[in-house]
Amino acid sequence: MKLLTILFLALSSLSFFALSCYASGTLSALPNSLIVTSSPKAGQVLKAGELNITVTWSSNKTFRAGTDSTYKTVKVKLCYAPISQKDRGWRKTEDELKKDRTCQHKIVTKPYNASTNSFTWTIARDIPSATYFVRAYVFDAKDKEVAYGQATDDAKKTNLFEVEAITGRHASLDIASVCFSVFSVVSLAGFFYLEKRKARVPQQK
Structure with missing residues (x-):
């Protein structure tokens, strides 16, 4: 009988300790x-x-x-x-x-x-x-x-x-995009101009 009582008290103590440890890590315990x-x-x-x-x-x-x-x-x-x-x-x-x-x-x-x-x-x-x-x-x-x-x-x-939240593109990104687009168009136009000029040179000779 004494042994059962001791075991019961020990288990109860361990359970209480475990619950206390758990509660200390919860918002409701703060x-x-x-x-x-x-x-x-x-x-x-x-x-x-x-x-x-x-x-x-x-x-x-x-x-x-x-x-x-x-x-x-x-x-x-x-x-x-x-x-x-x-x-x-x-x-x-x-x-x-x-x-x-x-x-x-x-x-x-x-x-x-x-x-x-x-x-x-x-x-x-x-x-x-x-x-x-x-x-x-x-x-x-x-x-x-x-x-x-x-x-x-x-x-x-x-x-x-x-x-x-921030949505869409930032203004600086829009400006950079426009500048890049203009540069691309100018570069493409220059490329076609040079190609046409190269094609005319042999014909003139």
């Missing part, structure tokens, strides 16, 4: 201890490569003192909203952080500071068209996620904005 805001208005459309996003973040003062004692780094990211994840497995949300594909675009990495922080980011030219929100992850000295905050609600339905 405290939402950062207050994050982003400058775009809800529904606003921003053009990639042209417009800016200003993100601010600070410590949530409602948490007890010392909560942020292990906080070392903040990584702010641009994240896909649910509407832009539908039928796109490569953007799928997973609670396990190593598998989560929600936040793929880096905005900035900064040392943690409990006071109000701000950063203005020009939307990268390679950001695809989609609906987004902003999230900030907090890391400890071992570069492990220990907290987060986001500029939307838990359902990821508020403060969403859109990014319009």
